Amino acid sequence: MSRIAVATLDGGAGKTAVAFSIAKDLDYYLISNDDSIIEIAYPNGAKIMKNPKVIDDVVYDFGGFVDVGVINIIKECDLVIVPVINDLNSKMKAIKTISQLQEQNNSFLVVATRLENTKDLEEIEESIKKSFPKIPILPLRKTKIFKNALEFGMSPLELEADSKQVAYTQRNILKEYKKVLNFVKGF
Ligand SMILES: Nc1ncnc2c1ncn2[C@@H]1O[C@H](COP(=O)(O)OP(=O)(O)OP(=O)(O)O)[C@@H](O)[C@H]1O
Numbered sequence: 001m002s003r004i005a006v007a008t009l010d011g012g013a014g015k016t017a018v019a020f021s022i023a024k025d026l027d028y029y030l031i032s033n034d035d036s037i038i039e040i041a042y043p044n045g046a047k048i049m050k051n052p053k054v055i056d057d058v059v060y061d062f063g064g065f066v067d068v069g070v071i072n073i074i075k076e077c078d079l080v081i082v083p084v085i086n087d088l089n090s091k092m093k094a095i096k097t098i099s100q101l102q103e104q105n106n107s108f109l110v111v112a113t114r115l116e117n118t119k120d121l122e123e124i125e126e127s128i129k130k131s132f133p134k135i136p137i138l139p140l141r142k143t144k145i146f147k148n149a150l151e152f153g154m155s156p157l158e159l160e161a162d163s164k165q166v167a168y169t170q171r172n173i174l175k176e177y178k179k180v181l182n183f184v185k186g187f
């Protein structure tokens, strides 16, 4: 039984991409307080709720989380995943997100998303480690697989199993994604 939250104040850093993929691959529910296509992509598992509830085996995709309802759910989660891209605004918002949620939770994973080169990861590491030296950071390079996952309603692992071409062309991101998935499975 576990509960995973994916949250950052930054828009477009990959909350929905990461939350949907992990939920589908772990066969977990997916709950979001934010409009997106998740109910179409994952009809048996995803639900958009303005006032999300605490349930088991769930991934929460949290956009704005200032309200008490969301804060109370963060308290009950086993892990909070904070996606961040290598831009100043995204890094600042990731740090702000972690600072705000530290009172509620002390188990964080930063995923550095949409990476285009090694410098992107290094710069994200440098800025996050300055404030939070102990929080692990895992990379996810820039890829079309998350867009395709949502649009086809299939997880990255399902897309990999479905097509030899995907398995080959996306092998590097799939390797990185499996590390994230395995990290999450440990909770
Ligand atoms: N490695 C990656 N990880 C996550 N997203 C990626 C990656 N590479 C490319 N993308 C793309 O980046 C975009 C991330 O947007 P997404 O909607 O997941 O962000 P979000 O945090 O949910 O934004 P919002 O706050 O607007 O809901 C998607 O189009 C996704 O396909």
Ligand SMILES: [Mg+2]
Pocket (backbone or CB within 6 Å): 015, 016, 017, 034, 036, 061
């Ligand atoms: Mg989203």
